[in-house]
Amino acid sequence: MSKPKLAVYWAASCGGCDIAILDIEEKILDVADFFDVVFWPCAFDFKYDDVRRMADKEITLTLFNGSIRNTENYEIAKLLREKSVVLCAFGSCASEGCIPGLANLHDRQSIFEYVYKDSPSVDNEQDVVPQSRTPVEEGVLTIPEMWDTVHTLGQVVDVDYMIPGCPPQSDQIIAVVSTIIDILKNGKELPPKGSILGATDKSCCDECSRKRDVKKIKKFVRPFEIIPDPDICLMEQGIICMGPATRAGCGAKCVSAGVPCRGCYGKTSNVRDQGAKMATAIASVIDSIDPDEIQAIVDSIPDLIGTCYRFSLPDSMLRRVQV
Amino acid sequence: MSFEPKIIGFLCNWCSYTGADLAGTARMKYPANLRAIRVMCSGRIEAGFILDAFRNGADAVLICGCHIGDCHYSEGNHKCLRRLPVIKKLVEQFGIDPERVRLEWVSASEGDRFRKIVTEYTEQIRKLGPLTLRDLDFEPPPEVEHDEVKPKEEVCHV
Numbered sequence: 001m002s003k004p005k006l007a008v009y010w011a012a013s014c015g016g017c018d019i020a021i022l023d024i025e026e027k028i029l030d031v032a033d034f035f036d037v038v039f040w041p042c043a044f045d046f047k048y049d050d051v052r053r054m055a056d057k058e059i060t061l062t063l064f065n066g067s068i069r070n071t072e073n074y075e076i077a078k079l080l081r082e083k084s085v086v087l088c089a090f091g092s093c094a095s096e097g098c099i100p101g102l103a104n105l106h107d108r109q110s111i112f113e114y115v116y117k118d119s120p121s122v123d124n125e126q127d128v129v130p131q132s133r134t135p136v137e138e139g140v141l142t143i144p145e146m147w148d149t150v151h152t153l154g155q156v157v158d159v160d161y162m163i164p165g166c167p168p169q170s171d172q173i174i175a176v177v178s179t180i181i182d183i184l185k186n187g188k189e190l191p192p193k194g195s196i197l198g199a200t201d202k203s204c205c206d207e208c209s210r211k212r213d214v215k216k217i218k219k220f221v222r223p224f225e226i227i228p229d230p231d232i233c234l235m236e237q238g239i240i241c242m243g244p245a246t247r248a249g250c251g252a253k254c255v256s257a258g259v260p261c262r263g264c265y266g267k268t269s270n271v272r273d274q275g276a277k278m279a280t281a282i283a284s285v286i287d288s289i290d291p292d293e294i295q296a297i298v299d300s301i302p303d304l305i306g307t308c309y310r311f312s313l314p315d316s317m318l319r320r321v322q323v
Numbered sequence: 324m325s326f327e328p329k330i331i332g333f334l335c336n337w338c339s340y341t342g343a344d345l346a347g348t349a350r351m352k353y354p355a356n357l358r359a360i361r362v363m364c365s366g367r368i369e370a371g372f373i374l375d376a377f378r379n380g381a382d383a384v385l386i387c388g389c390h391i392g393d394c395h396y397s398e399g400n401h402k403c404l405r406r407l408p409v410i411k412k413l414v415e416q417f418g419i420d421p422e423r424v425r426l427e428w429v430s431a432s433e434g435d436r437f438r439k440i441v442t443e444y445t446e447q448i449r450k451l452g453p454l455t456l457r458d459l460d461f462e463p464p465p466e467v468e469h470d471e472v473k474p475k476e477e478v479c480h481v
Binding site for chain 2: 071074145147148149151155156272273275276277279280282283284286288289291294295298301303304305308316317318319320321322323
């Protein structure tokens with residue numbers, strides 16, 4: 001009997017998810033032993049045409065990392081959906097949009113203006129900006145067209161499971177991969193569609209070992225402005241920590257290291273909009289009933305969307321900033 | 324046809340909803356642009372409610388609660404008071420005019436005040452115009468035909 005086939009793809013992502021998969025150390029040998037890797041641009045030399053030639057549903061499992069922000073991402077997302085039995089949104093980019101999703105604060109034109117013209121380190125006298133179509137003598141050369149808005153994988157194709165995290169922690173990847181191998185090997189039933197794999201449904205605070213008491217904040221500070229007490233809740237010290245609005249599963253690694261949670265594991269299942277939930281939580285810890293003082297405290301937060309939606313702007317209710 | 328704004332009103336059960344009821348029973352007239360939603364307390368209003376209203380086509384959101392000191396739950400409206408600046412800041416950063424969110428205190432006896440607020444706010448939003456949000460749902464781009472690029476005849480093969 002032939003082995004089940006595995007594909008891994010990166011769309012708009014940093015490559016960290018692929019590294020995270022390789023970071024499962026000797027367990028990668030189990031993966032290679034059980035699966036036949038048929039497509040993994042980061043690690044093997046396969047071409048898109050190799051996937052196009054496959055029969056529908058020929059790939060057993062596809063781990064798709066990266067968000068969808070250009071025609072190439074979209075085309076391959078559709079292709080892999082067609083060819084895969086199980087399509088898994090792997091990592092925060094595919095699940096919630098992640099850091100590339102912050103491009104939704106701008107649009108394509110303003111991003112190009114900055115990146116190719118206005119950025120201080122750029123010298124571009126001829127105003128050369130990427131074009132999706134370039135006529136040459138032999139015909140027209142095309143490159144994928146970038147969009148104004150970054151989308152999550154689930155917004156453009158049907159997704160079976162989500163593995164959150166930026167990147168998903170290696171112990172969680174090991175757990176997920178071992179479970180999937182066990183399920184496929186022994187003919188067990190797959191988890192219900194839409195399940196979140198490799199995380200729990202509690203908040204990050206549940207895994208945090210810091211002491212929690214009453215939160216009353218007169219001024220919000222950024223992590224570099226104070227040396228935080230190692231044992232007390234960071235929120236109580238005025239540092240905005242996304243823990244209350246973030247799913248647990250990472251083992252509260254950032255907070256244990258004195259860095260506030262930034263929210264990469266996404267929202268819990270009973271929340272529709274991670275950033276809005278966090279904004280509400282931020283308001284609840286303000287210690288004042290004087291409107292002017294409240295305003296001053298709120299003004300001490302420099303970038304509310306960048307803080308609350310750092311990993312989830314394309315997944316938010318409003319999807320993007322109106323520009 | 325002139326623009327008729329859709330305004331979602333979150334009214335607290337104990338003061339503002341009763342105040343709106345009073346305006347109704349006293350047969351006071353105010354624009355029908357407000358869609359009232361009764362909540363138990365203005366402290367129940369979360370940022371998500373406002374974003375959800377905008378996502379679903381509201382042009383503005385009016386939040387009404389008990390005057391400070393009059394809250395049925397003693398401090399619920401303090402929560403609302405703290406949330407509003409955060410909500411406004413968030414809405415503004417999303418590129419939506421913060422005027423589209425408004426907080427007013429209306430007691431159970433202030434039917435006329437409620438009428439005035441709704442009338443004035445409807446006019447204000449009418450002047451501001453409709454709220455249009457882009458890319459709320461993914462629309463597949465039109466299929467593009469890829470032109471074949473024919474290589475020149477004398478290609479150098481390695």
